[in-house]
Every structure is written in structure tokens, then in C-alpha cells.
Amino acid sequence: xxxxxxxxxxxxxxxxxxxxxxxxxxxxxxxxxxxxxxxxxxxxxxxxxxxxxxxxxxxxxxxxxxxxxxxxxxxxxxxxxxxxxxxxxxxxxxxxxxxxxxxxxxxxxxxxxxxxxxxxxxxxxxxxxxxxxxxxxxxxxxxxxxxxxxxxxxxxxxxxxxxxxxxxxxxxxxxxxxxxxxxxxxxxxxxxxxxxxxxxxxxxxxxxxxxxxxxxxxxxxxxxxxxxxxxxxxxxxxxxxxxxxxxxxxxxxxxxxxxxxxxxxxxxxxxxxxxxxxxxxxxxxxxxxxxxxxxxxxxxxxxxxxxxxxx
Ligand code: SF4
Numbered sequence: 438x439x440x441x442x443x444x445x446x447x448x449x450x451x452x453x454x455x456x457x458x459x460x461x462x463x464x465x466x467x468x469x470x471x472x473x474x475x476x477x478x479x480x481x482x483x484x485x486x487x488x489x490x491x492x493x494x495x496x497x498x499x500x501x502x503x504x505x506x507x508x509x510x511x512x513x514x515x516x517x518x519x520x521x522x523x524x525x526x527x528x529x530x531x532x533x534x535x536x537x538x539x540x541x542x543x544x545x546x547x548x549x550x551x552x553x554x555x556x557x558x559x560x561x562x563x564x565x566x567x568x569x570x571x572x573x574x575x576x577x578x579x580x581x582x583x584x585x586x587x588x589x590x591x592x593x594x595x596x597x598x599x600x601x602x603x604x605x606x607x608x609x610x611x612x613x614x615x616x617x618x619x620x621x622x623x624x625x626x627x628x629x630x631x632x633x634x635x636x637x638x639x640x641x642x643x644x645x646x647x648x649x650x651x652x653x654x655x656x657x658x659x660x661x662x663x664x665x666x667x668x669x670x671x672x673x674x675x676x677x678x679x680x681x682x683x684x685x686x687x688x689x690x691x692x693x694x695x696x697x698x699x700x701x702x703x704x705x706x707x708x709x710x711x712x713x714x715x716x717x718x719x720x721x722x723x724x725x726x727x728x729x730x731x732x733x734x735x736x737x738x739x740x741x742x743x744x745x746x747x748x
Pocket of ligand 1: 482483484485486488489490491538539540572610613
């Protein structure tokens with residue numbers, strides 16, 4: 438009977454491949470986004486969020502089935518010397534976002550540690566504004582290196598949590614860690630002196646956008662030591678619609694007509710709805726973070742005159 442174990446092979450859900458990287462930094466000229474450079478250690482993301490906006494990035498590799506984004510994961514081959522050269526070319530104060538198209542702490546990171554190795558290089562440089570966005574609870578693994586980075590760069594970790602409702606989170610983000618585990622990561626990171634904010638992204642109309650839902654999330658984030666709270670309204674590009682709309686039909690059929698109407702006009706919602714969510718989030722934020730304080734300058738931030746001397 439035990440010989441039937443061979444069928445386990447059929448349960449392998451994810452295929453990992455190495456991806457040669459010509460460069461690690463990609464320039465971002467989108468004026469809507471608050472950073473100039475992006476770094477994505479992986480292509481594809483196993484968390485499989487139903488609304489994931491990044492599925493289209495697999496199309497660049499001729500992978501057109503949007504579900505392949507979850508099942509075919511590419512880990513970038515990592516050359517620390519080249520990465521360091523790219524980082525050192527950036528001027529002081531440049532903004533770099535890690536994890537804009539895929540999660541840098543997705544399950545593959547436990548095996549391949551590309552993110553960790555990049556952070557180790559960043560911990561030897563100074564003068565950048567770094568953001569790391571993740572839905573994982575794995576970032577505290579790197580507390581030592583994140584603390585060192587915080588001495589040299591402005592570092593903010595954006596821990597994404599869309600809802601405190603475990604069942605809803607499991608539906609929306611099937612393989613991402615539970616919301617309470619992500620809050621635990623916020624607690625550990627902030628307790629270690631690392632700046633972390635909680636980000637509700639995306640806000641999905643009529644699913645996780647109620648005042649109660651956003652307010653309770655912000656309250657728990659503040660209690661866990663988060664330095665701030667933000668949110669972004671859902672946007673759905675065509676490749677994301679291919680996965681999200683069938684999901685809605687199955688799980689939230691009463692919403693399908695309205696979603697089709699609104700997102701049939703374009704990937705982004707405009708007008709009253711996003712304005713109302715922004716106002717709601719501002720009001721909630723001001724309740725739990727009444728004083729907005731700028732982050733302190735890192736201890737080893739390069740001084741302009743030092744740079745002049747060095748050049
Ligand atoms: S964690 Fe981010 S990149 Fe990964 S599936 Fe979810 S939305 Fe996509």
C-alpha cells in the first residue's frame with residue numbers, strides 16, 4: 438500500500454527555476470509611484486492572491502496563463518558584486534522599493550534566500566530610502582540585517598494586511614500567512630526598532646472596505662507598534678480580471694455585476710469611491726497616529742560634505 442506514495446508527485450504545486458538577471462535594479466518612471474527604482478528578487482508569487490495585480494509580469498516570459506504566476510516561480514541568480522556596483526551608482530537619497538511586483542518574502546525565500554542576500558549587501562552601503570513590501574511574516578528572520586540597514590538607510594517595511602478576518606483572508610490570499618501572524622511580524626520588527634507600517638492593499642469595494650474593518654485593522658496595527666497606516670484601492674488589469682472575476686462569481690456573486698460595470702471602464706476606479714476611501718483612511722489614521730512624525734535620520738547617513746570630500 439505504501440508504494441502508492443509515488444502519487445505525491447502529482448501534488449507538487451510549484452515549480453522553481455533560476456532566472457539569469459542582467460540587472461537587479463529597474464527604473465520606475467511612473468509619477469503615481471513614490472519611488473524611482475524597484476527590486477524584485479523573484480518573478481511569480483506563490484501566495485496566489487485572487488486580486489494580484491502582477492500576473493501580467495509573467496507575460497514578459499511568454500507565460501500567458503495567469504495561474505502560472507502562482508505555480509512557476511523564478512528566483513533571480515544573485516551576484517553580490519554586481520548588485521553592489523548597481524547600488525553604489527545611485528545618488529544619496531534615491532528611493533528604492535523592494536517587492537513591487539512579487540513578494541520578496543514569499544515561500545521561495547525560505548529556500549533560496551535571494552532577498553536576504555540582497556539585504557546583506559544593502560547593510561554595507563548607505564544613503565538610500567528603502568521600502569520593502571510584504572504579505573509574509575518572514576521578515577523578522579532578517580532582523581539582524583534590517584537593523585544594520587536602518588543605521589545606514591531610511592528603511593520602512595510595509596506589512597500588507599487586507600483584513601483581520603481569517604476566513605476572508607484565506608479566500609482572498611490563499612497561501613499568505615494569516616493576518617494575526619502578519620501582525621506578529623509587525624510586533625517583532627517594531628520591537629526591534631525597525632520602522633514598519635501596515636498597509637491595507639487592496640481595499641476591495643463591498644468586501645473589506647467598511648469603516649469597522651479598516652478601523653479595527655488600524656487599531657491592531659497601532660497596538661502592534663506600527664508607525665503608520667495606509668491603504669490603496671483595488672485596481673484590476675485585464676490579466677488580474679481573468680482570475681478575480683471568476684473568483685467573485687464563485688464567492689461573491691451579488692457583487693459581480695457592479696465590479697464588471699466599474700472595471701469594464703478601466704483598471705482603476707475613479708471619482709467618489711476612491712475619494713471616500715482616502716478620506717476614511719485619513720480620518721482613521723489621525724485617530725491612532727495623531728502626530729505624524731518624520732523618521733529620524735539614520736545614524737550613518739552620508740553627509741553632503743562627506744560625499745564631496747570622498748568624490
Ligand atoms: S503577495 Fe503580492 S505579488 Fe504575491 S500574489 Fe499576493 S498580491 Fe501578488
